[in-house]
Amino acid sequence: MSSPHPKPEREAxxxxxxxxxxxxxxxxxxxxxxxxxxxxxxxxxxxxDAGVHAPGGIEAGLLVARICMGGLGTVGLRASFDAAPLWPTSIEVHTSSPVLACLASQYAGWSLAATKEQTGGKKFFSLGSGPARALAGKEPLFGELGYRDAHTRGALVLEVDRLPPQIIIDKVLGDCGLAPDALTIVVTPTHSLAGTVQVVARVVEVALHKTHVLGVALDEVVEGSGCAPLPPPSPDGIEAMGRTNDAILYGGRVHLTVRHDAAAKKLAVELPSANSRDYGRPFAEIFTSFNYDFYQIDPALFAPAEVWVSSLESGATWHGGGVNASLLHQQWNGAVDDSLPDRT
Structure with missing residues (x-):
């Protein structure tokens, strides 16, 4: 006789x-x-090639961002020309699988480098993001997540201004255990429209990574939504990188849903970028002042500007931070617009 309450099958x-x-x-x-x-x-x-020799574009960037999120997120473009918008266009992101989508896939954590001797010319360096990271599992983060993917095809996204040399392609293939024709590598330089889109689309991922840094258990976070203004790309690599970071650090807004009140309260207070000692200057200026060394920058800076955190335990929501509209407009327009006050 079968049980009236059969156990659900364990999902793969x-x-x-x-x-x-x-x-x-x-x-x-x-x-x-x-x-x-x-x-x-x-x-x-x-x-x-989505921006090295080819033009790339916003639609390409949206698709690349969805690839980066491992098919577990929605990424779209929103235009707003209402009175005093933060910026005319923004990127909107949502995921119901925030840990897998953001940290196991989207996070740019796989360091891929080759010397000029290995390439036969110019040295190469890029951080890899996207789902193929979970096939290779080379980062300690995957041990903490307890996740590895197993699939016969993979895709990797590189934020760099040249196509990868063969030695890098071979390393990716070997580490991922893929046949050569089962791998797609997408290249999106930050100075391209596609590259700008896919970096700004990390607004929720940045919040998840900061959550991890703050020591909040990742299984607390069950939903994540966010938006950030889409800046114009710059032909200068440092400035382009600065603009995409500023979009998140000073204009990014995130809504997380967590399991418990304690986590919600902690994140609302400690998550926003304004907690950093380096907050308040354009990112390109900060980066240059530290001799182009990311590791000298206060890690607390890498976070969205404004957060709302809702708790399933009580149904309450806590809010922290605020956008810095004047800084963004000063950098992107060249002048402060007094009709757009800071929302701190």
Whole structure:
């Protein structure tokens, strides 16, 4: 006689590479209209240029951002020309699987480097983001997450201004355990529109990473939504990188849902970027002042400007931080707009 209350079957772990395949296919199938140039290595690995030699574009950037989130997030563009908007266009992100989407996939944590001797010319360095990270599992973070993906195809996104040399492609293939024709590498320089979009789309991921740094258990976070203004890209690499960071640090707004009141209260107070000693200057200026060394910058700076944190335990919501509109407009417009006061 069967039990009237059968136990639910245990679900197989989600595969960020399998779930992102539809977005990879959309990028490749529509490359021409998206401003993306495709090439293949002799062994069949696809290299998708979304801003190095090809123009790239906002639509391409949205697809790349969805790839980066392992198919577990929605990423869209919102335009607002109402009275005194923070900025005319913004990127909006949501995920119901924030830990997997943001930390196991989207986070740019895989360091890939080659010397000029290895490349036969110029040294190469890039941080890899996207679902293929979870196949390689080279970062200590995956041990903490207790997650590894197992899939026969993978995609990796590189934020760099040149296509990767073969030695880097071979390393990715080996570490991921993929056949050459089962790997797609997307390249999105920050000075391109696509690159700007995919970096700004990390607004929720930045909040998840700061949550981890603050020591809050990651399984506390069950939902994540956010938005950040989409700045104009700059032809200067440092300035372009600065603008994308400023968009999140001074204009990013995130709403997290967590399990318990204690976590919600802590995050509302400690998560916003204004807690950092380095807060208040444009990121490019901060980066330059530390001799271009990210590791000298106060880690507390890497966070959204404003947060709302709702608790399932009580149904209450706590709020912290605020956007710094004048700093953004001074950097992107060249002048402060007095009709856009800071919302601190």
């Amino acid at each position: 772990p989600l595969s960020v590479n399998a779930l992102s395949e539809r977005h990879v296919a959309a990028l490749l199938d529509n490359a021409g209209q998206l401003g993306v140039a495709l090439t293949r290595t002799d062994a069949g690995t696809v290299l998708a």
